[in-house]
Amino acid sequence: MTLKIYLSGEIHTDWRNQIIKGAADLDVVFESPVTHHDASDDCGVAIMGPEDKKFWHDNKGANLNAIRTRHGIENADIVVVRFGEKYKQWNAAFDAGYAAALGKSLIVMHGPEHQHPLKEVDAAARAVVEEPKQVVDILRYVLFGKLP
Amino acid sequence: MTLKIYLSGEIHTDWRNQIIKGAADLDVVFESPVTHHDASDDCGVAIMGPEDKKFWHDNKGANLNAIRTRHGIENADIVVVRFGEKYKQWNAAFDAGYAAALGKSLIVMHGPEHQHPLKEVDAAARAVVEEPKQVVDILRYVLFGKLP
Amino acid sequence: MTLKIYLSGEIHTDWRNQIIKGAADLDVVFESPVTHHDASDDCGVAIMGPEDKKFWHDNKGANLNAIRTRHGIENADIVVVRFGEKYKQWNAAFDAGYAAALGKSLIVMHGPEHQHPLKEVDAAARAVVEEPKQVVDILRYVLFGKLP
Amino acid sequence: MTLKIYLSGEIHTDWRNQIIKGAADLDVVFESPVTHHDASDDCGVAIMGPEDKKFWHDNKGANLNAIRTRHGIENADIVVVRFGEKYKQWNAAFDAGYAAALGKSLIVMHGPEHQHPLKEVDAAARAVVEEPKQVVDILRYVLFGKLP
Amino acid sequence: MTLKIYLSGEIHTDWRNQIIKGAADLDVVFESPVTHHDASDDCGVAIMGPEDKKFWHDNKGANLNAIRTRHGIENADIVVVRFGEKYKQWNAAFDAGYAAALGKSLIVMHGPEHQHPLKEVDAAARAVVEEPKQVVDILRYVLFGKLP
Amino acid sequence: MTLKIYLSGEIHTDWRNQIIKGAADLDVVFESPVTHHDASDDCGVAIMGPEDKKFWHDNKGANLNAIRTRHGIENADIVVVRFGEKYKQWNAAFDAGYAAALGKSLIVMHGPEHQHPLKEVDAAARAVVEEPKQVVDILRYVLFGKLP
C-alpha cells in the first residue's frame, strides 16, 4: 500500500519538510502547491503576458496554479490542510472543501486559536491535529498499525 | 427553466434578502444556511446534549449544519458565496471549494479589499461581483437574456 | 426545501411512527423498508415459488426487499438508521455503509449500551441520537433553523 | 491481471493468514484493517490526545481507522467480509454495504448459524463461503479458470 | 413513492399490457421501446432518407430507437426484460447489461427452456420470473409490502 | 415521458422557432442559449463593469453565458446542435463535445457542404439531419413511435 498525500495550505513555515522528513521511511508520495510566494503570484503574467489590472494578473496565476493543485487533490488518498497564524488563507479552506466533495480523507492542522472559525472544516475531517509530527504518526499508523 | 440557487457565506448583513427581493419576479428557488448565529453555534448540543470541550460542542453543531448546507449546494444550479468584511469566513471558502468540485456555477461576491487573498476562489468562479444587485442582474440575464 | 428521509433498521418498536407523527407539520417525505417481519422473510417464495433450502428462500426475499431499500437510500437526502436491543441487525449496518458510500447525510440512533460496537458506524454519521424526538428536532432545525 | 483484495471483518482468528498463504502463488495484493485490537481502539487518543468521554475516544479512533479501511475498499477489485462467532461485528456489515454501493465484487464468509441474519448481506454478494480455502479457490478460478 | 419502470425485450406478445393493466391501481410509471416492428425497423430512413445498404438502414433506425430506450433505462428504478420464445433477442440482453452497469434493479422474465443460456443475465437480476402477474406482484410488494 | 431538449448552435436563422412550433403538440421542454447576439457578447461587462481588453470583455460574457448553456446541456435528454453557413461556430462544436462526454443523445443539423469537416461531430451523434422538420419528426417518433 502506497499512500498519496497532498499537502495544502500555509506556505510560510517548514511544516511540509517536517512531515516529509518524518515520513522518510514510509511508502508515501507527496504533492504540494508551488510554495515560492512570488512565483505563485506572478506565474500567469510571466508566461502569458502582463495585465494592467491586478484582478486579471491574479486570475491568470491562480488558474495556472490550479492545474497543479487540482492534480494533487484529485490524485491523493489523503489531503492535509494546514492553517497558519497569518493571512486569510481562503485558498486552504477552498482546497479542504474541494477535497471533501471528492470524498478524500482530510486531515486539518491548526492551532487552538483557530478552532471556532474552522469548525465546519474540522467537521469534514478524519483528524484534526496541531503538529506535523502528528500527521507523521497518523501516516505510520495507517500504513502499519503502529502507535507512536 | 427554474434556477436553484444556494446563498452561502457572510451572515451579518442583509445581502440575501436584497437578492431574494430583487429576484421576486424570477423563476428561482433559494436555499441558505441557518443564518441565526447562536442557533447555528449551539444546535448540536441543544438537540444531542452538552459537551465540556468547545471542540466537540462545535463539532456537533457543524455536522448538523452540514446536513443543510450540503443539501443546498448539491441541489443548486448556482452557488453564490459572499465574503464580508469581518471574521475568517473559512466556511464560505470551504463551500466554494465544495461547489467547484461538483462543477456548480459559482458566483463570488466580495469587496475590492479582498481581491488578492480570494484569487484562487475567484478563478474558480463564473462571475465575481460586489453587489447583490449584480447577482440579480445575472439571474435575470441567465433566465431571459435581458441586460440591466 | 423538501427533505427525503429513509428510515432504516429495527422493526420491532414504533420509532418510525413517532418520527413520522412528530414531523407531521414538516415538509418531509419518508420511505421505509417493509416492516412486516413475515412478509419480509417470505416475499420471495410467495411470488416466485418455494425453495427447499433456507439459503435460497432467504436469498429470493432479500433481493426483492433490496429493490425497495436501495430505492429508499438512493433517493434520500437523509438516512436514519436505528439499532435496537435485540438481534444481529446486520442489515441495518449494511444500509448505513451503503448510505455512507453514496455520501448521504447519516443519522444513527441507538442506546448507550451499543456505543462501542457501533463506533465505526457512528463515525460516519452527522448525528448520533438515542430518541425519535431528537430526529424530529434535527429535521425541524435543518428545515427552519429552530432549536427545540 | 492482478487482483486487489480487501479482507474485512473478524479479527480474532487467523483466517486472513490462511488466505494469504493459500494464495502465495497468485498475482494478488491484499489490504486489511489494523487487526491489533488495542491499537485499533486507542489510536485516536494516542496520537491526538485523550478524551474523557468514551464516545469521543472511540470517534477519534474510528475516524483514523477509516482512512485505512476506505482506502482498502475503494481500491479493491474484490472485498471479502468475514463474520465470526462472537461480537456484534457491525463494522463488518458496514464495510459490506460500503463495498456494495461502490459495485465491488463481494465475497461473504460465515458459518451456517448466521445464515438468516446475514441474508441481506449475502444477497449482495457474488459468493457466500464458509472457509478460507474457498476464498483461495475462488481467486485461483478467477485468475486461471482452474477448479480445485 | 412512485416507481419508474422500463419494460424491455420481446414485442410479439401482450405481456406489457398485462403488466400495465395489472398495475393500474399502483403508483407506477411505465416506459417501453417502440413496439411496432416495422416502424422500429424503418424509422431511420423514413426520417433521414434511404440507404442502399441494409447495415446503414438498420444503423440509422437503431440509433433513433436508442434515444428512446436509453431514456427509458436511465430514468428507471426498475428495468424488466422479457425474453420470448423466438428470435435472437440480443437487444434485450444488451438492455439488461446496460441496466446492470447503471445499478438498476433488474427483473428478468423468461420460460424455463431459456434458463441455462440466460444464466449470466439472471445472475445480475434481483428477480427471475415467468409470468407478467409475478412482475405485478413484485411491484405491489415493493410499494406496499403486501403479498399476493 | 417528457423530453428535455437543448437547442445549441447557429443563432442567425429561425430554426429554433421552426422546431418549437412543429413540436407544439408534444410533451417536450426546450432550453436555448441567449440568441440575441449583442446581449450575448456584452452581458459580462454590462453587469460586471467594462474591460479595456477585448479578451477579458469576451471572457466575462462567455462565462455568464456558460451558466445558461451548461444548465441547458446538463439537464437535457437530447442536445440538438445546428451548424449554419457562416462563421466559425466553435462554440457549437464545443457544446457537442460537452454533450457527448455526458452521454447525452446528440442530434446534429447541417447542410451537405459541411459534411466532411463535421465528421467527428457526426460520428458522436444519434442522428444527422438537414432540416428542422426532421428534428420534429424524430421527437414525435421518440415519443409516440409514429413515422412522418
Add this chain to the structure above:
Amino acid sequence: MTLKIYLSGEIHTDWRNQIIKGAADLDVVFESPVTHHDASDDCGVAIMGPEDKKFWHDNKGANLNAIRTRHGIENADIVVVRFGEKYKQWNAAFDAGYAAALGKSLIVMHGPEHQHPLKEVDAAARAVVEEPKQVVDILRYVLFGKLP
C-alpha cells in the same frame, strides 16, 4: 500508450488466439472470460457445494464468472464482443450493453447473417468487423496510425 482489451463472447473457435498472436508486437494487454466451457458451468458448485436445482447451480457459477468478466470490462479501454454461429449468446450481448453503459470503445465481430438482429448492438459500437485480423488492424491503427 498501452491499450487494455477485453475479449468477450463466443468461446468455440480460436478467434481470441488469432487476435493475440496478430497483436504480439503491440503494446496491448488482453483479458478474457474463462473459456473452458465445463469449468465455467460448474465452478460455483465445485467450490461452494452442490445444488439440486439447475437454476442455483448456474447462478452460483455465473456469479463467480462475473467477478472475472466485470473486472475485464471495467478495466478495459476497448471491449471486443464476438457473436458466433451457434447458441443464444445472450451473455455476449449483455457484456456489450454493460460496456456501452460504461462508455467503453466497443468493437463487435460477427458474420453478415447476424447483421439485422445485432443492429442495436452494432449501433453502440465504434467498429463492426467480421474477422480477427480486422481487430488487429484496428489496434495497430489506434496505436500507430498505420493502415494495413
Add this chain to the structure above:
Amino acid sequence: MTLKIYLSGEIHTDWRNQIIKGAADLDVVFESPVTHHDASDDCGVAIMGPEDKKFWHDNKGANLNAIRTRHGIENADIVVVRFGEKYKQWNAAFDAGYAAALGKSLIVMHGPEHQHPLKEVDAAARAVVEEPKQVVDILRYVLFGKLP
C-alpha cells in the same frame, strides 16, 4: 508527479514536436491523434471495407479515430487544443468541450485573429496561449514551480 498530456487540434504545422522537444527533460507523457491526414480520413474503409457514400466513409473513419482520441482525453491530466489558421477545425472544439465536461485542465492555443470566435472555448480553459514555448513553460512551472 508525472503529467499526462493530450495534444489535440491542428495537424498541419509542427507545434506538437516543438512542445515534445521543449519538454524533453520533463516527466510528461504525450498522446496525440493520428496526424497523418490521409490515414486519418481513410482508416475506416481501409480496414472495414469501402463505402459508396462519403458520409459513411467518413463515419467509419471518425469512429476509429475516436477510439484513440477518447483514450487520450480521458487519460490526460492536461488537454492542449490548438486552433490553426485554416479549415473549420470543429473536431478541435469538440475535443475541448469533451475535455471540459470531464473536468480536465484545458490549455487553448491560437492566434489573436481567432480570439472572438473562440471566446467560449477560452472561457473554459485554465490558460490561453499563442506559442508552443508557452505550453512548455506552463508544464515546467506546474511540475517545478520555475518561471521562464
